[in-house]
Amino acid sequence: MPKRFTTRRMLFAAALCLTPVVAVATAAPAAFAADVDSTSSVLASGSDWTVTSVPGGYQVTLDLDKKLPIVNDAPTILADGTDLGLAVESADGLSLSVLTTDPIVLTAEALT
Numbered sequence: 697m698p699k700r701f702t703t704r705r706m707l708f709a710a711a712l713c714l715t716p717v718v719a720v721a722t723a724a725p726a727a728f729a730a731d732v733d734s735t736s737s738v739l740a741s742g743s744d745w746t747v748t749s750v751p752g753g754y755q756v757t758l759d760l761d762k763k764l765p766i767v768n769d770a771p772t773i774l775a776d777g778t779d780l781g782l783a784v785e786s787a788d789g790l791s792l793s794v795l796t797t798d799p800i801v802l803t804a805e806a807l808t
Contacts, residue, residue, distance in 0.1 A: 745807040753797040756780060758807055763789035775804035 740747040744759040758773055764785065771783045773794045780801070783792035801807075 740802050740804070742805075742807060747801045747804075750795065753795055754799075754801050755793055755795055756801050756807060757791055757793045758783070759791050760789070764792075774808050775800050776806055778804075 737749050738746055739749050739754065746757050748755045748757070756773055756775070764771060771785060771792050773780045773783045773792055775798070778798065778800050780794045780796045780798060783794045785792055
């Protein structure tokens with residue numbers, strides 16, 4: 697007679713399958729941040745922004761005068777009107793960063 701899978705066994709099996717995924721997903725940003733800090737160099741800058749070289753592209757950081765208001769939109773950074781993508785807000789809320797491979801960041805006159 698075959699064993700029946702109970703709900704408890706199925707949940708345990710699902711947890712075992714997801715554990716490596718969660719571990720990798722939470723470790724990857726920390727590993728990338730370590731790489732950014734150890735190998736970054738400033739390639740371009742303005743009064744309130746910098747572009748640094750990182751493995752695989754560029755990190756664009758935009759300093760803010762004040763924290764962004766909480767709204768239902770995600771922040772983006774534009775380089776001379778070109779959307780660079782979704783930005784990540786710093787822990788203190790006073791800067792935004794985005795990773796990009798777009799070389800327009802090297803010659804941009806304005807980042808907003």
